[in-house]
Amino acid sequence: xxxxSETLTAERILAATEEVLRRHGPAKATVVDVARALGVxxxxxxxxxxxxxxxxxxxxxRWLDRTTELLAEIAGATDRDPEARLREWLxxxxxxxxxKAGGDPELxxxxxxxxxxxxxxxxxHIAELTGQLATIVRDGVQAGTFAxxxxxxxxxxxxxxxxxxxxPNYAKEWERPGVLGEFEALVDLLVxxxxx
Amino acid sequence: xxxxSETLTAERILAATEEVLRRHGPAKATVVDVARALGVxxxxxxxxxxxxxxxxxxxxxRWLDRTTELLAEIAGATDRDPEARLREWLxxxxxxxxxKAGGDPELxxxxxxxxxxxxxxxxxHIAELTGQLATIVRDGVQAGTFAxxxxxxxxxxxxxxxxxxxxPNYAKEWERPGVLGEFEALVDLLVxxxxx
Numbered sequence: 109x110x111x112x113s114e115t116l117t118a119e120r121i122l123a124a125t126e127e128v129l130r131r132h133g134p135a136k137a138t139v140v141d142v143a144r145a146l147g148v149x150x151x152x153x154x155x156x157x158x159x160x161x162x163x164x165x166x167x168x169x170r171w172l173d174r175t176t177e178l179l180a181e182i183a184g185a186t187d188r189d190p191e192a193r194l195r196e197w198l199x200x201x202x203x204x205x206x207x208k209a210g211g212d213p214e215l216x217x218x219x220x221x222x223x224x225x226x227x228x229x230x231x232x233h234i235a236e237l238t239g240q241l242a243t244i245v246r247d248g249v250q251a252g253t254f255a256x257x258x259x260x261x262x263x264x265x266x267x268x269x270x271x272x273x274x275x276p277n278y279a280k281e282w283e284r285p286g287v288l289g290e291f292e293a294l295v296d297l298l299v300x301x302x303x304x
Numbered sequence: 305x306x307x308x309s310e311t312l313t314a315e316r317i318l319a320a321t322e323e324v325l326r327r328h329g330p331a332k333a334t335v336v337d338v339a340r341a342l343g344v345x346x347x348x349x350x351x352x353x354x355x356x357x358x359x360x361x362x363x364x365x366r367w368l369d370r371t372t373e374l375l376a377e378i379a380g381a382t383d384r385d386p387e388a389r390l391r392e393w394l395x396x397x398x399x400x401x402x403x404k405a406g407g408d409p410e411l412x413x414x415x416x417x418x419x420x421x422x423x424x425x426x427x428x429h430i431a432e433l434t435g436q437l438a439t440i441v442r443d444g445v446q447a448g449t450f451a452x453x454x455x456x457x458x459x460x461x462x463x464x465x466x467x468x469x470x471x472p473n474y475a476k477e478w479e480r481p482g483v484l485g486e487f488e489a490l491v492d493l494l495v496x497x498x499x500x
Contacts, residue, residue, distance in 0.1 A: 265490040269465035277473045294461040301497030 116148055118156045118166070125167045130214060134221040139163065168226040171219050172233040175204045176240075183240035190248030191299060197244060198266075198295055201237070202273040202282075209279040220276040238267050245302065255304035266298050312344055314352050314362070321363045326410060330417040335359065364422040367415050368429040371400045372436075379436035386444030387495060393440060394462075394491055397433070398469040398478075405475040416472040434463050441498065451500035462494050 114120065124145045128137045139160050143150040157163035182197045209216045223230055241263035248254030256262040272278050273291050281287060310316065320341045324333045335356050339346040353359035378393045405412045419426055437459035444450030452458040468474045469487050477483060 261489050262493060264486065265493045268468045268486065269490055269493070271468055272464045290460065290464065293457050294465055297458060297461045297465070297497040298493065299497075301493040301495075 116146065116152055116156070120146065121153055121156050121163070122167050122170050125163060126171070126215070129167070129218045129222075130212070133214075134164075134218045164222055165226050165229050168219065168222040169229040169233075172223075172229060175201065175208075176233065176236050178204055179237065179240055183243050186247060190244050190251055190253050191303075194241075194244050194248070194266075194299065194302075195295055197241065198270055198273075199291075202270075202291060205274050205276070205279070206282045209276070209282060216276070216279065220279075223276065234267070238263050241266055248302065252304055254302040256302055262302060266302075269298055270294065312342065312348055312352070316342065317349055317352050317359070318363050318366050321359055322367070322411070325363070325414045325418075326408070329410075330360075330414045360418055361422050361425050364415065364418040365425040365429075368419070368425060371397065371404075372429065372432050374400055375433065375436055379439050382443060386440050386447055386449050387499075390437075390440050390444070390462075390495065390498075391491055393437065394466055394469075395487075398466075398487060401470050401472070401475075402478045405472070405478060412472070412475065416475075419472065430463070434459050437462055444498065448500055450498040452498055458498060462498075465494055466490065 121142065125137070125142050128141045128145055131137075132141060139150050139153050142163070143153045146153070153163070157166060179197055179200055182193055182200055185193060208219075238260070242260045245254055245256060245259040245263050245266075249256060249259060254262075272281065273287075273294070317338065321333070321338050324337045324341055327333075328337060335346050335349050338359070339349045342349070349359070353362060375393055375396055378389055378396055381389060404415075434456070438456045441450055441452060441455040441459050441462075445452060445455060450458075466487075468477065469483075469490075
């Protein structure tokens with residue numbers, strides 16, 4: 109990226125950081141690389157992110173948030189049937205992960221390493237996703253579609269049960285033949301378990 | 305282990321191999337180490353296992369088979385209620401994995417590496433476990449407890465859904481507080497999904 113006179117925002121630093129990570133990998137990427145890509149001093153970067161760890165955590169959070177925002181729309185569509193929303197939400201999560209893993213495998217591998225180090229950002233991300241699922245389950249209970257005592261616990265169980273289709277550890281399974289059939293069978297089983 | 309005049313059996317070689325792996329780790333353990341531990345020539349070991357890879361695959365299979373045998377008894381107890389057997393089978397699998405991971409973490413880590421290399425032994429192991437689960441589900445369908453179209457597909461879905469509680473990738477989660485409650489909630493959801 110050439111030097112530029114645009115205002116140096118946190119978002120511009122994060123975009124540049126992602127590009128540097130893509131190019132150098134998580135082990136080698138430094139704040140100096142990021143500053144150079146932006147044509148600014150590394151001090152300017154440190155004014156936005158006080159440590160390299162903070163910058164990495166922020167870029168990881170940004171990456172995770174992209175998925176969360178996509179799914180929030182489905183979770184929030186309260187006018188639609190809860191069972192259909194649950195199926196769509198799970199399918200959208202799986203599709204987003206597959207797209208990330210398949211479309212840019214190097215960046216995906218890089219983020220998988222960062223995610224392993226970003227304990228707090230990841231916990232917050234999982235809590236956010238489970239919260240969205242709980243909203244759908246709760247709507248289902250109110251509509252009489254689902255019958256569970258504790259929507260939050262049920263949502264957590266559904267999230268854990270589908271780990272094979274969203275946990276990056278399983279990414280190499282996502283392009284195997286038959287994987288979509290396996291996903292459907294699992295979702296059917298879970299939806300039956302939630303039903304009244 | 306001192307030299308001994310006992311007959312050199314495959315089982316004795318595998319037991320010695322496990323001990324060598326425990327001591328040296330998967331990267332360093334050699335066939336020469338195994339032969340030395342048994343007080344025999346490495347040629348004697350090669351008469352039973354033609355390559356180092358074959359020896360490693362056999363010792364991994366032996367380790368995996370210990371779990372399979374334990375669970376086969378529950379799967380085969382056809383006089384007992386299928387739902388209770390399913391719950392017990394899943395709990396026994398989780399307990400066996402926790403015991404292995406917690407009781408001898410170094411050996412567990414070693415086997416986790418070996419399992420990653422032993423593609424065929426692992427596929428056979430998973431097929432065996434899923435087959436046991438399918439037996440229980442099939443018994444449940446016959447008894448009218450469960451209602452699923454295809455017990456094999458449902459068993460596969462149950463196995464995948466519970467990965468968090470048997471896949472070694474998640475071993476560090478198994479001693480967290482609340483993990484048993486999470487396990488119970490997931491099993492409840494799956495059992496409800498299988499029910500008529």
